[in-house]
Amino acid sequence: MKRAGFSTPWLPVLLLVPQLAIIAIFFYWPAIVALHSSFYLQDPFGFGSTFVGLENYTHLLGSAEYRRVAVFTLTFTLLVTFFSLALALLLAVKADKVLRGAKTYRTLLMWVYAVAPPVAGFIAVILFNQSWGPLTELFGLFGHTYMVGVNFNDTAFAMILASVWKQVPVNFIFFLSALQSIPRSVREAALIDNRSASGRFWDVTFPLLAPTGFFLLIINITYALFETFGIVDTVVKGEPGNNPMTLVYKVYVDGFRGNDLGGSSAQSVILMVLVLALTIFQFRLLERRIHYT
Amino acid sequence: MSRITLTSVAATLALTSAATAQTEIDLWHAMGGALGETVNAIAEDFNASQDEVVLTPVFKGTYEETLTAGIAAFRAGEQPNIIQVFDAGAATVIGAEGATIPVQDLLAENGVDFDIEDYISGVRYFYADSDGKMIGMPFNSSSPIMYYNEDALDEAGVTPPETWEEFAETTAPALAEAGYIPLAQSHLPWIFTENFMSRHNLPFATNDNGYDGNDTEILVNNDAIKAHFSALTDWQDAGYFKWYGTGWGDNQTPFEDGEVAIWLGSSGSFGGLAQMDLGFDFSATYLPYWEAVTTEPKQTFIGGAALFAMSGQSAEENAATAKFFEFLTSPETQYFWHRETGYVPITEAAYELAEEDGHYDRMPAAEVGIQQLSLPAGDHTRGYRMGFYVQIRDVMNREYGRILTGETSVEDAFQTIETEANQLLERFAKTQG
Numbered sequence: 001m002k003r004a005g006f007s008t009p010w011l012p013v014l015l016l017v018p019q020l021a022i023i024a025i026f027f028y029w030p031a032i033v034a035l036h037s038s039f040y041l042q043d044p045f046g047f048g049s050t051f052v053g054l055e056n057y058t059h060l061l062g063s064a065e066y067r068r069v070a071v072f073t074l075t076f077t078l079l080v081t082f083f084s085l086a087l088a089l090l091l092a093v094k095a096d097k098v099l100r101g102a103k104t105y106r107t108l109l110m111w112v113y114a115v116a117p118p119v120a121g122f123i124a125v126i127l128f129n130q131s132w133g134p135l136t137e138l139f140g141l142f143g144h145t146y147m148v149g150v151n152f153n154d155t156a157f158a159m160i161l162a163s164v165w166k167q168v169p170v171n172f173i174f175f176l177s178a179l180q181s182i183p184r185s186v187r188e189a190a191l192i193d194n195r196s197a198s199g200r201f202w203d204v205t206f207p208l209l210a211p212t213g214f215f216l217l218i219i220n221i222t223y224a225l226f227e228t229f230g231i232v233d234t235v236v237k238g239e240p241g242n243n244p245m246t247l248v249y250k251v252y253v254d255g256f257r258g259n260d261l262g263g264s265s266a267q268s269v270i271l272m273v274l275v276l277a278l279t280i281f282q283f284r285l286l287e288r289r290i291h292y293t
Numbered sequence: 294m295s296r297i298t299l300t301s302v303a304a305t306l307a308l309t310s311a312a313t314a315q316t317e318i319d320l321w322h323a324m325g326g327a328l329g330e331t332v333n334a335i336a337e338d339f340n341a342s343q344d345e346v347v348l349t350p351v352f353k354g355t356y357e358e359t360l361t362a363g364i365a366a367f368r369a370g371e372q373p374n375i376i377q378v379f380d381a382g383a384a385t386v387i388g389a390e391g392a393t394i395p396v397q398d399l400l401a402e403n404g405v406d407f408d409i410e411d412y413i414s415g416v417r418y419f420y421a422d423s424d425g426k427m428i429g430m431p432f433n434s435s436s437p438i439m440y441y442n443e444d445a446l447d448e449a450g451v452t453p454p455e456t457w458e459e460f461a462e463t464t465a466p467a468l469a470e471a472g473y474i475p476l477a478q479s480h481l482p483w484i485f486t487e488n489f490m491s492r493h494n495l496p497f498a499t500n501d502n503g504y505d506g507n508d509t510e511i512l513v514n515n516d517a518i519k520a521h522f523s524a525l526t527d528w529q530d531a532g533y534f535k536w537y538g539t540g541w542g543d544n545q546t547p548f549e550d551g552e553v554a555i556w557l558g559s560s561g562s563f564g565g566l567a568q569m570d571l572g573f574d575f576s577a578t579y580l581p582y583w584e585a586v587t588t589e590p591k592q593t594f595i596g597g598a599a600l601f602a603m604s605g606q607s608a609e610e611n612a613a614t615a616k617f618f619e620f621l622t623s624p625e626t627q628y629f630w631h632r633e634t635g636y637v638p639i640t641e642a643a644y645e646l647a648e649e650d651g652h653y654d655r656m657p658a659a660e661v662g663i664q665q666l667s668l669p670a671g672d673h674t675r676g677y678r679m680g681f682y683v684q685i686r687d688v689m690n691r692e693y694g695r696i697l698t699g700e701t702s703v704e705d706a707f708q709t710i711e712t713e714a715n716q717l718l719e720r721f722a723k724t725q726g
Contacts, residue, residue, distance in 0.1 A: 041723040044364045045389035050726040059716070065691070130543060131550070149538030151698060238355060240687060241539030242694025257357040258684035259364065259385055263720070 031272060038265035056266035066250070066267075073225065073246045076160060080224040083164045085216060088171030089209075093201070095172075096179045106176065113169035117227060121234025124162035128154075148235070149243060156244040159235050163228045171216050178212035179205070218282050225274075247271060316613040318374040318606075320350045321366075323359040323598065324433070327565060331633045338629075339620045346613040356382065356598060357683060363603070367392055372603040374614045377432060379598040381682040383420060384503070386601055387428050388680060388725055393601040394611065396618060397427040403615035415592050415666030416639045419676035420599040423504045429599030430618050433636040435561035436593045437484040438661045439581065443574040445473050445554035453555070453576075456584045460555075461524065465533035468554045476534045478557035479544040482689040484580070485525075487677065488593040489518055493586045494671030503678035507722040511679065513689075514711040517586045522696055522703045529697060536697045539690045560662025561597065563635030567656065577658040579665050592668040594676055597636060628652075637663040680721025685714045 006012050038056050042049035060066045095105055115123075127135045128148040139146040148158050182205065190204040229248050236243040240253055248271065255264025324332045329352050336350045353359040356379035363376040363386075378386045386393060400407040409417055409427055415436070420429035441453050449467035454460035460476070468475040478484050490497040496512050503509040528534035535553065537543040548556035549566070551573055557580065566575060582590040600621075602614045620626055627643030630636060632652060638644045644663055647653065653660040679685060692706040701709075 041720055041726075043389055043724045044385060045392040046368050047389050047391055048725045050723040052723060059720070065688075065713070130537060131546065147538070149540055149543060150536065150694070152700070237540045237543075238357075239539040239541075239690065241690040242692075242698065242700070243539070253687065254684060256361050258681060258687065259361065259382075260681060260684060260717075260720070262724075 034265045034268045034272075036265075037261055038269050039262075041262040044259040044261060052262065056262045057270075059263065060266055060270070069245060069247055069250050072156070072244045076156070076163075076228075076244070076246060077221055077224040079160050080163045080167065080228070081217065081220040083160070084167040084171055084220050084223075085213070087164065088168045088216075089175050089213075091168070092172050092175035092179055093205075095176055109172050110169045112166060113173070115166060117166060117230030118234050120162045120166040121159075121231035124158045124231070124235055125237075128158045149237070149241075152242060152244055155235060159228070159231055159244065162231045162235070163224065166231070167220060167223055171220065174212050174216055175209065178209050182208050218278065221278065222275075225271075315345060315347050316609050317347045317349065318610055318613045318617065320348060320375040320377070320600070320617075321353045321359055321363055321373045322350055322377040323353060323356045323379070324377070325352060325354075327568070328433070328561075328634055331630065334633075335621070335626060335630065338626070339617055342620060343616070346616055348613075348617055360385065367603065367605075370605065372605060374603060374606055374610055375600050375617070376603055377598045378429065378601055380419070380594070380596050380676075381686055383429070383599070383676075384678050384680040384682055384721070387420070387422065387678070388507075388721075392604060393428065394604050395422070395426055395428045396430045396600075396602060399602050399611060399615050400618060403612045405615050405619045411640050411642065413637070413639060413641055413644060413663065413667055414670060415668075415674075416595050416637070419595045423501075429601045430621070431595060431597070431639045432600045432621070433561060433597040433630075433634070434595040434639055434666075435559040435597040435636050436595060436662050436666050437478075437480070437488050437557055437580055438560045438577050438665060439555060439557055439579065440548065440562070440566065440575055440577045440658075441555045442473075442548070442551060442553075443576050445471065445551070445573070449473070449554070453578045454581050455579075457521070457524065457581050458584050460581055461528065461533070464555075465528065465531075469532050473554040474532070474535045474547065474552055476528065476555045476557075477537065477544045477547060477553040479541045479559075481539075481693040482686040483596060484557050485521065485693075486513065486518065486689055488580060488596075489521060490677075491592065491594045491671075491674045492580055492582050492590050493517060494589075494591045494673050495586075496673045497677045498679055502673060502676065504675070507680065507718075507725050509679060509718050509722075511685070511711060511714040511718065513714065514707040517583065519703050519707055520585075521583065522693070522706075526696060526703065536694075539694060559596070559635075560665075561634055561636045563659055563662070564633055565635070567635070567659075575658070577661045579661065579668075590668070591671040591674045592666055594674070595637075595666060631659075635659060635662070637666060679714075679718060680724070681717040684717050685710075688713045688717075 039051060039053060040049045041052050041056070091109055095102065095109065098105055125148070127133050128146065129136060130147060130149070136146045136148070146154050148155050186204065186208070190200045194200045194203060225246065226248050228246060229252070232246055232249045236245065240249070245253065247267065251264050251267045251271070254260045254267065320336070322332055332350050336348045339348050340346070351373070353362045359376065360378055360382045363372060363378070366372045397407055397409070409425070412431070416431045416434050417427070418425060420431060421427045439453065445468060446453065449471040451464045451467045454464040465475040487497065495515065495517060496502065498509050498511050500506045500509045525534055529536065535547070537547065545556060545558060545562070547553040549569060549571060551571070563577065580593060600618070602611065606614070622640055624640065624642040624646040627638040627640055628646045628650070631638040631643065631647055638647060688710055692701065692710050695701040696703055696706045
């Protein structure tokens with residue numbers, strides 16, 4: 001058998017150069033600069049700077065506020081990931097059964113995917129407006145004075161709601177296509193073995209959705225950690241105050257607003273390590289345990 | 294065909310070179326909405342007043358975003374000629390000697406008369422170095438003042454409180470009785486911290502409020518301010534004070550809606566309020582003080598922002614910048630700016646012009662900001678200079694929010710602010726090394 005290949009070793013290198021250049025310029029170079037400046041405290045204009053070793057890191061690890069933001073980020077990520085996946089799965093299972101007008105339902109459910117995060121955040125700000133927000137009034141009916149921007153938990157709830165709402169459609173699309181790719185023969189066989197619909201779902205359908213589910217798990221964790229920036233920024237209106245914020249937002253607050261380049265770089269490096277760990281976890285552990293058909 | 298193209302190219306070139314005979318300079322600012330339109334009007338007037346310089350104002354977002362954009366541009370060698378930097382960013386931009394040309398030097402080098410005594414006393418030294426040399430040209434100078442709903446106060450049968458004691462004992466109970474939320478404010482670090490210190494003539498930081506060096510420590514953890522915040526929580530419980538969060542507008546809206554009777558905001562908010570159809574008459578007066586702390590209340594800090602001439606430009610462009618500053622500080626321009634926006638005029642001459650024109654007869658409240666800035670000065674009323682101050686304000690906002698939502702005590706909050714602010718100051722000192 002003839003192996004397809006390049007006659008000269010230079011051609012593949014040449015073809016790779018554009019991609020490698022992009023990675024080097026937009027990923028490796030900034031990462032190296034961030035790592036370098038995390039060891040310094042420098043004047044934002046670039047005049048003075050002092051090498052401080054690991055001080056930026058020890059400062060963060062000793063900071064009660066940084067720990068508080070980290071704990072919130074963890075809670076936020078877990079809740080957003082769980083509810084985005086669970087709701088999307090529920091909707092996908094229901095949509096899968098619909099025969100009439102299926103396309104309309106599906107389109108309506110995917111609609112929100114096109115909304116940009118800051119817009120999602122802005123919708124939350126309107127819904128939860130302190131004086132006339134419809135959801136504020138709804139909570140008022142149940143005797144809770146909802147105060148977004150004042151009460152920590154109220155603000156956190158608005159952020160989580162907007163983030164989940166924004167992410168459900170993406171998960172929905174993936175789950176729906178996964179459901180539709182389950183072979184008819186498998187479903188029919190299950191129907192003979194098990195009369196209970198929920199039993200069939202948990203024993204047969206759910207395991208078959210696992211590959212999609214784990215892929216979405218990673219996607220959703222990354223989304224909650226990083227892409228919710230726009231939602232957080234809009235909900236807190238650029239003034240963090242006593243409001244909840246995520247680790248990524250804190251990088252922005254300290255670096256771009258506060259001009260603390262060293263401290264902010266150290267925070268970025270910590271996040272880079274986190275992403276690295278997440279990626280290793282994905283490839284080493286999850287991919288091995290999942291059986292793709 | 295080709296001849297026509299060539300001719301038009303030649304014509305375009307001729308036009309361009311005619312245009313470049315003028316010096317073009319740019320101004321990056323953070324004035325959005327109606328304020329931005331007024332900045333544009335000033336730029337148009339300046340461009341129309343002479344034919345050597347063309348000034349282009351560019352809106353760059355919030356104060357923080359404008360400063361960050363300026364820093365990024367400076368590092369890339371693309372900085373504008375003039376940048377607007379706010380009070381909290383003063384230490385950053387003034388600390389970076391070499392990033393800007395002191396405005397006093399710029400004007401002197403370009404033959405523009407400059408006498409610091411021409412500027413009203415509250416404005417003179419905030420953006421100056423420790424020797425009193427003016428580094429940034431005060432532009433939109435404002436101070437926190439007390440706005441009140443005249444109808445509400447009449448209804449409750451009270452006059453605007455001069456002291457916080459009067460507010461707590463007389464004003465607030467009467468207003469609450471009349472169905473109003475007596476008090477709201479829009480910026481706790483600015484109004485109830487920085488200007489609390491200046492109004493009561495208390496030191497805010499070591500090293501003469503930070504002007505004399507970088508090894509500064511904050512003096513925010515004192516009994517007077519802690520008593521003030523304890524009183525605030527008591528008022529909150531009694532329904533005399535309501536906090537609507539850290540956002541400026543969230544606290545101003547209930548005043549505009551007539552729910553809140555007294556609102557502490559910026560003297561620069563005056564223009565916007567005056568243009569609104571509020572449904573009630575409003576006026577303004579000085580920020581109250583605690584009689585228990587001082588019987589001789591002093592002037593407040595100017596706040597707002599200043600214009601800085603960035604270095605690294607040609608001598609020609611610097612001359613153009615000086616020309617614009619000269620235009621900007623002229624009494625006519627200052628009066629226009631003051632009248633349109635409510636920001637205070639920065640020179641005595643402009644203040645006199647506004648008086649002569651009868652501006653304060655028509656709108657007495659417009660004078661409150663400048664009057665408050667012209668109150669007697671004390672040892673600690675000149676201003677403050679602290680690095681990483683944007684982050685220090687973030688810490689204050691966070692801890693104050695926690696006090697007012699009952700998540701922490703006044704004592705713990707001020708302890709935290711002191712500790713974290715001093716850490717930030719220590720870190721800032723290292724950035725200057």
